[in-house]
Amino acid sequence: xAQILVYSEKPAAARELVFKAxxxxxxxxxxxxxxxxxxxxxxxxAGLGEYGADRVYVSEDSAFAGLPVDVVAEALAQVARAAxxxxxxxxxxxxxxxxxxxxxxxxxxxxxxxxNSLTLEDGVLVAGRYALGGATxxxxxxxxxxxxxxxxxxxxxxxxxxxxxxxxxxxALSLQPSAVKLVDRRxxxxxxxxxxxxxxxxGVGRGFGKREDVALGEQLxxxxxxxxxxxxxxxxxxxxxEERIIGLSGAKTKPDLYxxxxxxxxxxxxxxxxxxxxxxAINTDKDAPIFQLADYGIxxxxxxxxxxxxxxxxxx
Amino acid sequence: xxxxVFVKTNPDLQMIRIKDRQPVMEAIPYKxxxxxxxxVEAAIQLRDAAxxxxxxxxxxxxxxxxxxxxxxxxxxxxxxxxxxxxxxxLEVADQAAVALVLAKAAEKTGYDLLLFGEGSTDNYTGQVGxxxxxxxxxxxxGYARKITGTEGGVQVERSMDEHIEVLEAPFPVAVTVVSxxxxxxxxxxxxIMKAGKKPLAEYSLADLGLDATSVVAQKAxxxxxxxxxxxxxxxxxxxxxxQAEAFVNALLKEGVLGR
Ligand SMILES: Cc1cc2nc3c(=O)[nH]c(=O)nc-3n(C[C@H](O)[C@H](O)[C@H](O)COP(=O)(O)OP(=O)(O)OC[C@H]3O[C@@H](n4cnc5c(N)ncnc54)[C@H](O)[C@@H]3O)c2cc1C
Numbered sequence: 278x279a280q281i282l283v284y285s286e287k288p289a290a291a292r293e294l295v296f297k298a299x300x301x302x303x304x305x306x307x308x309x310x311x312x313x314x315x316x317x318x319x320x321x322x323a324g325l326g327e328y329g330a331d332r333v334y335v336s337e338d339s340a341f342a343g344l345p346v347d348v349v350a351e352a353l354a355q356v357a358r359a360a361x362x363x364x365x366x367x368x369x370x371x372x373x374x375x376x377x378x379x380x381x382x383x384x385x386x387x388x389x390x391x392x393n394s395l396t397l398e399d400g401v402l403v404a405g406r407y408a409l410g411g412a413t414x415x416x417x418x419x420x421x422x423x424x425x426x427x428x429x430x431x432x433x434x435x436x437x438x439x440x441x442x443x444x445x446x447x448x449a450l451s452l453q454p455s456a457v458k459l460v461d462r463r464x465x466x467x468x469x470x471x472x473x474x475x476x477x478x479x480g481v482g483r484g485f486g487k488r489e490d491v492a493l494g495e496q497l498x499x500x501x502x503x504x505x506x507x508x509x510x511x512x513x514x515x516x517x518x519e520e521r522i523i524g525l526s527g528a529k530t531k532p533d534l535y536x537x538x539x540x541x542x543x544x545x546x547x548x549x550x551x552x553x554x555x556x557x558a559i560n561t562d563k564d565a566p567i568f569q570l571a572d573y574g575i576x577x578x579x580x581x582x583x584x585x586x587x588x589x590x591x592x593x
Numbered sequence: 594x595x596x597x598v599f600v601k602t603n604p605d606l607q608m609i610r611i612k613d614r615q616p617v618m619e620a621i622p623y624k625x626x627x628x629x630x631x632x633v634e635a636a637i638q639l640r641d642a643a644x645x646x647x648x649x650x651x652x653x654x655x656x657x658x659x660x661x662x663x664x665x666x667x668x669x670x671x672x673x674x675x676x677x678x679x680x681x682x683l684e685v686a687d688q689a690a691v692a693l694v695l696a697k698a699a700e701k702t703g704y705d706l707l708l709f710g711e712g713s714t715d716n717y718t719g720q721v722g723x724x725x726x727x728x729x730x731x732x733x734x735g736y737a738r739k740i741t742g743t744e745g746g747v748q749v750e751r752s753m754d755e756h757i758e759v760l761e762a763p764f765p766v767a768v769t770v771v772s773x774x775x776x777x778x779x780x781x782x783x784x785i786m787k788a789g790k791k792p793l794a795e796y797s798l799a800d801l802g803l804d805a806t807s808v809v810a811q812k813a814x815x816x817x818x819x820x821x822x823x824x825x826x827x828x829x830x831x832x833x834x835x836q837a838e839a840f841v842n843a844l845l846k847e848g849v850l851g852r
Contacts, residue, residue, distance in 0.1 A: 343758075343760075345732070346723070346732075346733055346735070347726075347727075347732045347733065350727070370754050371735065371736055371752075371753045371754050372753065372754075374719050374735075375719065375722075375723050375733065375735040375736075375769075376723075377720075377723075378688065378692075378718075378719065378720035378721075378722075378723040378724045378727075379723040379724065379726065379727045379733070381689070381720075381724070382689065382692070382723070382724045382727035382728060383727060387687065387689060387811040387812040388688070388689075388720060389718075389812065390718050390719055390720060391717070391718070391719075403815060407717075408715070408716050408814075408817055409604070409606060409609060409616055409715055409716065409817075410606040410714065410715060410717070412606060412609055412611065412616055412819055413611075413616055413817045413818055413819050413820075414817070414818060414819075414820060415716075415814050415816070415817045416814070416815040416816045416817075417812055417813065417814050417815065418812065418813050418815060419811065419812045420810075420811050420812060420813060421811045421812075455732055456732045456762055456763055456766070457732045457733075457734060457760050457761070457762040457766070458760065458761045458762070459758060459759075459760055460748070460759040460760060460761055461757075461758070461759035462756050462757070462758045462759075463756060463757050464755060464756055464757075465752075465755055465756060465757055467755075477849065501850070509772065512773075513772055513773045515773075525717065533849045534844070534847075534849045543606070543607060544606050544607070544609075545606075551820060551822060554849070555844075555847060555849060556824065557840065557844075566607060568826075568828075569824075569826075570822065570824060571824060571825075571826065572824050572825040572826070572827065573825070573827050573828075573829065573840055573843055573844075574826070574827070574828045574829070575828070575829050575836045575840060576828065577833055577836055578833075581833040582833045582836060582837060584833075585833040585834050585836070585837035586837040586840065586841065588837070589834075589837045589838055589841045590841060590850075593841070593845075593850070
């Protein structure tokens with residue numbers, strides 16, 4: 278029986294994909310297998326069985342140290358061939374997104390990355406992803422024998438584990454160590470913000486002239502009891518941490534109110550706020566694209582408008 | 594040191610209008626992608642720090658994408674040479690086909706370092722860099738936010754989801770860059786004039802040992818529609834105090850404040 282093969286370096290994402298693969302497998306008449314690779318793989322394997330993998334290919338080969346993408350891709354291709362995988366589901370994390378096309382290339386497979394919806398239409402798996410910077414949603418189907426899907430984490434609801442432990446299997450892999458050596462790995466000094474769940478958000482952009490001025494945005498956020506977020510443009514200056522980026526490469530939010538301050542409204546940003554109930558914008562440029570998406574617009578200098586707004590809100 | 598930088602001409606996304614949920618692509622200007630410019634800038638800085646080397650910009654001309662202008666702009670920024678692959682059949686190419694063509698062009702040109710943007714500005718699939726690396730059998734390092742030359746290779750600091758990683762690799766290696774790596778330079782008028790005189794080689798698929806059958810798309814886009822948006826478009830005029838007052842009143846009426 279042909280298989281759906283699931284892999285993610287993130288155990289939670291792997292479980293989510295296994296759970297979804299089980300549902301797809303039932304509809305397509307395919308089995309579900311998973312791969313757990315690298316340090317700690319044996320520990321991850323049991324969970325994958327419980328969420329629906331009939332078999333988990335486990336290897337803690339030393340060539341996986343640092344998870345070099347060329348080695349992981351080779352291992353996954355070997356597992357895919359051994360298992361008779363027709364579909365590969367990997368996560369579209371940064372690691373997964375560089376892995377997926379490389380595995381696909383090895384397997385002569387078509388691939389789609391950044392998948393945020395997966396549906397079965399007449400027995401064909403159709404993947405949705407943002408295209409044209411987020412202006413549109415493209416629905417794609419893959420025509421090759423083997424098909425690789427890189428799926429954004431948290432795309433699917435995960436239910437309770439239903440299956441048994443699954444069979445743990447040690448594949449015979451033939452791997453060369455990578456020429457790329459990991460010299461250092463350190464956590465990003467970030468902070469945790471939950472923009473996905475925020476009810477009100479103030480977004481700040483490059484209309485702020487100096488790092489210190491971002492305090493104005495903070496004051497507005499405080500007065501509105503809102504979370505502070507930013508554009509990638511602003512985060513690239515390192516004025517705010519990247520956890521606060523909204524958009525294609527950041528958070529996708531759906532607040533009741535989004536206030537864009539000094540933000541031009543380029544599509545890669547607005548794709549992350551277009552589900553807001555209300556959008557307001559403050560910008561000196563009356564032609565800024567953000568106004569096309571705004572319910573309420575103020576053409577004006579943020580250095581004058583924001584203090585006026587803060588004062589007004591404080592007086593309520 | 595032979596650096597190949599892969600550049601794509603992208604539609605100017607700000608110019609795309611949506612009509613009946615369809616993107617209107619006619620008469621859209623095309624320009625060098627932002628991330629590609631970051632890759633070119635990174636190449637220039639590496640070459641200049643090493644005190645020598647050649648940067649070749651490689652571009653695949655799809656349809657009407659003004660690829661020559663793209664290459665001229667990149668040459669004006671500071672690339673030394675350019676390679677342009679043209680072929681009408683490439684209009685429908687998917688990422689696998691693009692990667693195959695670029696890999697063949699790389700083989701023909703020779704390389705130590707292959708530089709890409711982490712994705713293209715328009716569709717951002719991130720597939721081409723890893724696929725080219727796999728075809729050529731070279732290792733890859735994605736998401737570079739800093740690249741330093743070493744003896745016979747590079748050290749790369751890269752930005753992953755939750756970690757910063759520092760990696761080292763000998764040549765040949767493929768690296769993709771993220772936007773925070775640098776601010777791409779804007780070419781001076783003088784350099785724009787000089788760019789016209791820099792070598793630009795043009796290849797067809799046949800020159801690369803390929804033909805139309807090697808670039809057939811293996812995926813299909815079933816639909817590509819904008820999500821629906823229905824906004825009020827109310828603008829507040831007057832001085833900042835009046836604008837603030839009108840705005841706050843509107844928010845109160847909407848019931849989105851407090852709770
Ligand atoms: C592949 C890719 C992915 C990307 N992903 C994202 C993403 O996830 N999120 C994201 O945000 N961006 C993303 N970008 C970048 C995006 O294209 C834009 O570059 C970015 O959103 C612009 O940020 P900005 O609006 O802050 O800056 P700008 O575009 O420079 O806009 C600044 C605005 O401020 C206004 N302004 C200036 N002074 C004042 C003032 N005194 N008062 C009021 N207004 C003022 C100006 O009129 C202008 O409209 C991505 C780009 C690429 C290529």
